[in-house]
Amino acid sequence: MKYFEIEAQSIDEAIDKVVSEQKYPREFIEAEVIEEGSKGFLGIGRKNGLYKIKVNDYEYLKRKIKLTLTEILEKMDIHNFRVEIIEDYPTCKFNIISEDSNILIGKTAQTLNALQHIIDKIFNLEDESDKQFILDVENYRDRILTYLKEKATSLAANVLRTGKPAKMPPMVTMIRKEIHMSVKEIKGVKTESYGNGDIKTLYIVPEKGKKKRERR
Known part of the structure; x- marks a missing residue:
């Protein structure tokens, strides 16, 4: 408010x-x-x-984001879509349901992340530190996050056993933060991120005796 x-x-x-x-x-x-x-x-x-x-700027912002996203999708010539709003305050997700879901997600979620970046910039969502406004396509982010958390848990077990760092695929900030929090609950390992911009590579490393790695 x-x-x-x-x-x-x-x-x-x-x-x-x-x-x-x-x-x-x-x-x-x-x-x-x-x-x-x-x-x-x-x-x-x-x-x-x-x-x-x-x-009630929160409700107003929700409506504006949905309207703007709808306009963008129409200009992309996406047909037969709907945007559903899923709220779990402080997170508000705009989930796009469409027959063209593969196009909207893109290779390694490039299109979806580009849409997120456009909406972030239009509405200065970086300034909304106490709330999150997330774009998704048919709950893709939830599915990939579940997969990556399971992969991180498995890699963390290997790091604890071998003492050798493990590399995960490049991720956008919002996904990377979730993996950081997930690995943080596992004693004996930690995460490190390398790269420039929003997409960075994440490593799982031993908490003690780790070797410093060059930025990649």
């Missing part, structure tokens, strides 16, 4: 100011009186009231 304290002659005028200046639709706005104004006598001694305006 976002909150504004607005001085105005009436509660409707206070709401109008937020709609005009902040560009939020009225349907996402609630208002309450902090201090009543006074009309004065014949306009003399008139005093503005003070109003607290509450904007």
Whole structure:
């Protein structure tokens, strides 16, 4: 939620100011009186009231992302699709259901990650540190995350047994963070990431006696 304290002659005028200046639709706005104004006598001694305006920017952002994503998919000539919203606050997932799911995912999820990058930039989602807005195609991210967690657990067991680091495939940040957290629960090993940009290679290494590796 976002909150504004607005001085105005009436509660409707206070709401109008937020709609005009902040560009939020009225349907996402609630208002309450902090201090009543006074009309004065014949306009003399008139005093503005003070109003607290509450904007449900989370719901507004959800709607804007869905509308923008729909426009992008239509311009990509994707047909017969729908976008479902799956919420597990603070995570909000926009899951695309389509006959063209393989096209939308792309090789090693390149197309899906590109769509995520576009939406992130349009709405400055990097600034939404307390919430996550994730794009997916027919729950691909969930499926690949389950697979990668199982692979990481297996590789971690090998690292504990042999003392040799293990390499995992390059991953985007949101997937890599999940693997980091998963491996963190296994005593005796840790993860290290190497590379530039959003996609980096992840290694599982022994916590003690590891050899420093060159960045790749």
